[in-house]
Amino acid sequence: MEDYAEEFRTPPVTLISLVGCPELHPTISTYLHSEQPPINTLALPDFSKISVLGRTHKETADSGQPGGILKRDWLLKHRIKVPAVVATLFSSDQVAGDPAQWLQVCTDLENLKIVLRGRNIKLVVVVVQSTDKDEVTEDRMIALRKRAEVDSKYHLIFIQNDASELKQSLKRLGSALAELANIYYRDEGRRIKTRIEKKNFNFIELNIRYCFKVAVYAEFRRDWVEALRFYEDAYRALREMVGTSTRLPAIQRLVEIKTVVELLHFKISTLLLHGGKVIEAVMWFRQHIASYKTLVGAPEVVFLHWDWMSRQYLVFAELLETSAATIPGNASLILGTSEKPSTEWEFHPAYYYELAAHYMREKRCCLEVALSASETSKRIESSSESVIQSVFVGQFARLLEQGEAFVMQILTDAEYVQYALAEGKRFQDSYEIIALLKKSFESYDNLNARRMASYCGNQMAREYFTLGEFGNAKNLFDGVVSLYRQEGWITLLWEVLGYLRECSRRLGSVKDFIEFSLEMAALPISSAAESSRCKGEYGPAGPPAFPQREMIHREVFGLVKGEPISTSEEGNCILAITNDEPLHLEIDLISPLRVVLLASVAFHEQVVKPGASISLTLSLLSQLPHSVEIDQLEIQFNQSECNFTIASASKETEVASSVGETVTRLKTAPNLSLVTNKWLRLTFDVISEQSGKLECLSVIAKLGPHLTICCRAESPASMDDLPLWKFEDLVQTFPTKDPALAFSGQKVVQVEEPDPQVDLVLGATGPALVGERFLVPVTVTSKGHAIYSGELKINLVDASGGGLVSPRETEPFSMDSHHVELLGISEPDGEGESQAGMDNIKKVQQSFGLLPIPFIQLGDSWCCKLEIKWNRPKPIMLYVSLGYLPNSEAGAQKVHVHKSIQIEGKTAVVMGHRFMLPYRRHPLLLSKIKLAPDSDHSQSLALNETSILIVSAKNCSDVTLQLMSMSIEMDDDEIGRSCTVQQGGDIPLDNAFLVPGEEFRQVFSVIPELNFPTLAMGTVSLRWSRKFGFEEQSRSSVTATEVLTRHRLPDVNVEMVPLIVSLECPPQAILGSPFTCYVRIRNQTELLQEVKYSLADSQSFVLSGFHNDTIFVLPKSEHILGYKVVPLVSGSQQLPRVTVTSVRYSAELQPSFSASTIFVFPCKPQFMMDDVGSKSLEPIAT
């Protein structure tokens, strides 16, 4: 695009001219240039310069056969020389001055008018004033306007000293100028258009020229539609000229037409693209190319045609690229029409750049032919010196010096061809091509079209290759080759590898050369049929065929064996592998050289004992066209002491001498020759002494004296197919003979630990009891070897799953949230508890413990005890693992022994309690009457009355327990002190054994002393310990630990009692002998209580007294009912039942059956009980 002159590349800009008052010119021209649309200014300082605007004589003589189609400088002339409007500036004192000055103004104006008339240039008269006052008289102004023959619209007053007025004046001037310029260009366009319409021309060249001019004038007016139409008209007219014009010699004729058509096409494309009509532009371009592609021209200048073609593509690509921003977004494009579909790439500059490069290559090719054909190249240079471009676009002429003047002489075709050839030689087409391809490459890369980009890269690299820049070429080829490898395009890969190989050779890189050669030799090109069809260019490696592969194979192995290869044609530089620089190749899992050498390693077992031998199959595969002899193979493992070397039987001694003492393990194989596509299977035994993983890492093959190939070992089970070869129709082969091993074989084997010769015993005696420190003895006995730096790991795991911690159940009196915890580890000699810090590191956590154990000699044993406490009944698994070294050597490996045991945790004691009332004493508890019996949750106790509390403890375990004490601990606060609790009875608890299932009871009397709605009763503490049997005690040799079990008593309800009914009668009676019963009703209130009572008859007794009555009990006093009763039947008998009803509280009190039962002796018993009886029967005075 840069080849075109500026005036063609940019849209034309209106030109006006300023005459007079030069001091104002910069202001005005700056303003006009910043206008939208901008206006260019041609500033003439005074009237003496106006002649430049005039028409020259040559131009007026416009008749006869035109010399060409378009004049080269016509457009430039209109852009910089011929203004559309001239603005004359007169200062006000000039106009208003003395007659001499006025005369001068008139003369200048006249002269100007004469000049302008010839070109129809419009005129604006401006009078410059310093202020807005009328400095010039009205008459003078009118006179001036008359003289200038301008409309009053275009006769302006310009005020320069006031800023706002200046702005106004500039604006006025600007709009007047723009308007007039528009009129001028329209008139000019119309004038020429009429010529076209009237067919007022004899030559087709003129038609084209007129169309062009109309279009340019339309462009000046920014009438893009009309401009486009006339450019297209010109384009069509020009196409008709092809073959009809005879004005110039044939070659030059075509050159001229093509040059002009290129210009027209450029204009059209620009207008279309800037108008956003991308599809139209692409279609137009396609049409343009289609109609001119075949106009090749004379054979000796074909290169000019290809040059022209290349330029068309390049320019269109650049146009597309620059207008890419204005394209409304590719997604909405509808690609072409149904009969002329267009494709994605046709909207991207990359496509055009690539084709431009293609035609440029074509041009270079033809130019070379043309140059070689013409033997007169020396003469050309001399004669082409004075050839220049002529007045007309696309024409060339010889400039001859004739005295003072220069004369243009039209060239003959032969001269022109010479000139063109000389010009063509000057350009370095290769770099041009590379630049084009580079643009295309980048553009395709951005579009994510990798294959297109690769193709461009490939072509670029080939250009560099032909230029001899092998470094650049190699870099580019390297970028391309991976894609072809990945997608398996063998032919393309062959070509690129061929170039790469050649580049490496020229660059003297032995390693690359060998790598590329090996890869090429192992490419899947086999069939003879394919090779016969290979024609054309395939780069330096020749056509992809089997013989070529063989040749490369021979060449590379010749090099390996020490036959050098020259790196250049002259043979002065030599490529060789020498002793000083041995070559080492690495083949990993993704290397393209896997096809050259593939190593698969499979152990026959998955697990092996240390020291035992295991079979290992090593399989090697190569796709090289000929068999390869391997000198020696080195197998490397992660345990380096297992490494070994394989040599073929014939070379054993040779290898043995070369490897010397460094490798002690040398094995032999009958044959180490790799045949094409045939697995070489070798089976060996390996012995590993070290436990852990044994993995085969790599196989190093030594070929020739200085080449080693390190091949990463692969497991047959997880081996990928060979790249490229996997698409070939080959028979599937397995790396091992055993197909099962081929599918499951691994290059890794697990070497087990040596067998432990140590006993680890966990001695647990039955279930554990909640709360106690349960002891688990752990015994370590050395059986086979001594134990060095042993370590015990202890783990407690919930046997039923889940953790030992449950955050939901937080116990109120145990801050410890662990249900089962490891408290400590006691050592055998008792010298240290778990916390006693020795220098050994010992860690005990709640569920985990770590304990170092001392050195134990062979046959000795060591014991410790684990203390575990259960806070909740829960079964747990106890895991103990012992890790130790069997000997004290540095490289010894740890041996592990694991033991586990499940231990049940059980609740030892279940505690209960019960409240009772004193015998035959019934306080009226109002809360019992009010509430329904089932909703009575808390026990009610009478205030200041004695109640009985019975606490029971039941042994739920399987062992006998020994109870130490039972007591009630009151809360030590005000509420706690409001109640007296006394332990009833003096039963000594010492040696109170509780066999399994037995229950122990303790009686307490409780007297609440404060009227308090809810009274905390405190906690029962029971101290107990496990009772060991004699033999258990001797075995464990520990004393039982005391365990405290707590039982919280519920809160009770304390209330005032209004009435207390107590029944008083002797504990026993004698048949027939009368006795007295009293019912004592005590009123504890301040109120008079009405009480009804009734007495039921009984068959066993005869009684005297009222059966029923209503009595009144005075406040704070007592009423006693007395009965005389005679028992009639012996045995345990029910006394006549008394029912007392309080009218105030609607409450009925009836002594219970047990309370009203009495034993009747048939006769007076023979033991002394009078003392007791007399004491209890003592009547209580009211």
Place this chain on the structure above:
Amino acid sequence: MIACVAVVGHQNNPLYLQSFTEADDALKLHHIVHCSLDVIDERVNNPKKSGTTLNEAFLGLLYPTENYKIYGYLTNTKVKFILVTTDLDVKDADVRNFFRKFHLAYVDAVSNPFHVPGKKITSRTFAERVSNIVNTFWLNTAV
């Protein structure tokens, strides 16, 4: 006239490529076929943009180069057929017809129990059938 036909597997690897030109541009045809895969990728990934309808195996003109036009066809197993012609004026219907016949030949070739799917097509019968189809295509369009 048909310059080249190709079958490309779903990993974009060539399964069959046959050129029918006398000129020495076999390598160039390889490149052209390879490059056309970019267009197929583009069409398949952005079906809206290219306006092709669903269930349409024929992909139409992929792109024109300086001397060739390349047409594409995508089977439901993601195997691509690519046709390179030197005729710059070929009717879509003819190409469609060609691809239909070609597809049938391909299906027959891969239905061979000895053919391993995903490997190159080496069947001689297939090659003969393809050259038949190519020759008749030339005759049809020439008439």
